[in-house]
Amino acid sequence: MYRILLGCIVLVYLTAPAWAAVTPLQYTQSTLEQARAIVDSDHTHNEKLAALSALMKNFLDTDTMGRAALDKNWAKLTPAQQKEFLTLFRELFQRTYVQKLLLFDKPNFGYVGEERVGNTARVDTKIITPRDEFAVTYQLRPQGDHWVATDIQIEDFSLTVNFRTQLARLLSKTSVEDVLGRMRRKYSPGGAGGEDEL
Amino acid sequence: MKLLHVTLKDLRLITRDRSALVSLLLVPIVVILVVAETQSGGGSHSIVFPVVNEDQGPVANALIKVFRQHLDVREVDRATAERMVAVENTAAALLILPAGMSKRYLTEKPSTIELLTDPAQWTELQAIKVIMLLADRDAASLGDPFSEELLKVQEHNLTGGRLEFSSLEQNIAGFSVMFVLLNLIFSVSFGLRDEEVWGTSGRLSVAPVAPAIVLGGKLLARLIIGTAQLLVLLLFGHFVYGLTLGRSPFALCLVVVAIVFSMACFSVIVAALARTREQVIPVGLSVVFLLAAVGGCWWPVFEEPQWMQAVAQGAMTTWSMLAIHDVMLRDRSLLEVAPKLLILLAYGVVSFGIGLRLFRYADSGLS
Numbered sequence: 028m029y030r031i032l033l034g035c036i037v038l039v040y041l042t043a044p045a046w047a048a049v050t051p052l053q054y055t056q057s058t059l060e061q062a063r064a065i066v067d068s069d070h071t072h073n074e075k076l077a078a079l080s081a082l083m084k085n086f087l088d089t090d091t092m093g094r095a096a097l098d099k100n101w102a103k104l105t106p107a108q109q110k111e112f113l114t115l116f117r118e119l120f121q122r123t124y125v126q127k128l129l130l131f132d133k134p135n136f137g138y139v140g141e142e143r144v145g146n147t148a149r150v151d152t153k154i155i156t157p158r159d160e161f162a163v164t165y166q167l168r169p170q171g172d173h174w175v176a177t178d179i180q181i182e183d184f185s186l187t188v189n190f191r192t193q194l195a196r197l198l199s200k201t202s203v204e205d206v207l208g209r210m211r212r213k214y215s216p217g218g219a220g221g222e223d224e225l
Numbered sequence: 226m227k228l229l230h231v232t233l234k235d236l237r238l239i240t241r242d243r244s245a246l247v248s249l250l251l252v253p254i255v256v257i258l259v260v261a262e263t264q265s266g267g268g269s270h271s272i273v274f275p276v277v278n279e280d281q282g283p284v285a286n287a288l289i290k291v292f293r294q295h296l297d298v299r300e301v302d303r304a305t306a307e308r309m310v311a312v313e314n315t316a317a318a319l320l321i322l323p324a325g326m327s328k329r330y331l332t333e334k335p336s337t338i339e340l341l342t343d344p345a346q347w348t349e350l351q352a353i354k355v356i357m358l359l360a361d362r363d364a365a366s367l368g369d370p371f372s373e374e375l376l377k378v379q380e381h382n383l384t385g386g387r388l389e390f391s392s393l394e395q396n397i398a399g400f401s402v403m404f405v406l407l408n409l410i411f412s413v414s415f416g417l418r419d420e421e422v423w424g425t426s427g428r429l430s431v432a433p434v435a436p437a438i439v440l441g442g443k444l445l446a447r448l449i450i451g452t453a454q455l456l457v458l459l460l461f462g463h464f465v466y467g468l469t470l471g472r473s474p475f476a477l478c479l480v481v482v483a484i485v486f487s488m489a490c491f492s493v494i495v496a497a498l499a500r501t502r503e504q505v506i507p508v509g510l511s512v513v514f515l516l517a518a519v520g521g522c523w524w525p526v527f528e529e530p531q532w533m534q535a536v537a538q539g540a541m542t543t544w545s546m547l548a549i550h551d552v553m554l555r556d557r558s559l560l561e562v563a564p565k566l567l568i569l570l571a572y573g574v575v576s577f578g579i580g581l582r583l584f585r586y587a588d589s590g591l592s
Contacts (some may be wrong), residue, residue, distance in 0.1 A: 159327070161327075189333050
């Protein structure tokens, strides 16, 4: 009996998801502090942009966000279009978020707390400036040994919802291919919104 | 062989006239120096751009950072900024970044930023607008992926009814002032030197009339002609090219009289410096080109280097252009333009005093 109990504990320990080792708040804090170090560094704007994009690649679940942003329009895309959309959306979202982060000269992050709901978590943070505070909330889900953000809310304003609104408006006026073309021009390598031009 | 003799004889004649030789090089060198110095000036960096930062957030800071790369940004309160644009005219426009703009921007809500302008400073304003477009492009790449306008610019004129003027409207006034100056300097200088040739100077020197009266009378005639010339040129611009003449014809007439008065009196100094008839052309042309270039008749003063802008404060052409723009482009009243008129009148009186003291006929003396 004792051996069975010990075996169960070992089994639970071995099969428990690795993400349980680090809390959502800790993981978010770790990512944001790395982001702050990059923003505070003496590198050029483009170098910071590249470093932040690399950092955020592991933190942002842009595929989930992209699907949520397309909402019911997701089904209207062919598998090839869906694949291309997610690739472009990753670039779009990362750049939008990272550029917003770079707006703050020396961002000072405050960590308010975390709340877990089932398998997901919500981490409340704030960016503190000398004159003001900006509330930023991350919706997270576990992925492997870490957490990934499935949405970011700035001052209760969801970036995913905003993209959903913009995309729905665009798709009501124009075709999927036009929207993809627009994104391609801005966010594909060498597009108008390429890093060199930012 | 005969051809060679004629050529050699003419060359000897030409080399005897040193003033003519100097004029071959002096005038173009002076103009080249001034143009080169202007081109090497501060460019848009010398354009003062007051910004009222009511937001104090990251977006305002980022915008100001972009503006600072191109303009001389001054963060000031609204009253100071309005004074700089509307009263002192030391800035072509001011920008108001509203409170809460950063929060609205970060949450993808549009904000309206106000650009209050002085369209009379047309070229500076154009430069500012181009730089604002650059900043807007940067801003659009920051948080506006689908090119929705998050920052809307609302433009208001602080100094008149219109939002913009054409470069023609600026150039007509500038070139008119320059040609009137050219006419005054040459006519006064040649007129005085011709009297030596005609022997009038000798008779005047023994006449029972004060030199100031003699010179004053001559200048009054030039003042009348110069005033008529400038008014006709401006009217030509008005009827042919739609040049605006402002709301007050009376104020415009007085401005024209004050401009011509200061120039006519100044031309006596030039006549005193050019001691012979031959020297009038090189000296006169150099002075006219210098004053026109430095004083903003050819290009906006902001394009000049700082030291040249400081020198420009001492040129009557600078005050002439400021006064004429005040009345014509800024719809200012006589009372509002009065300080500049007083400066031009004072400039004329002082120039007349100096000219009277310096001027001598080459043979005998009216002094």
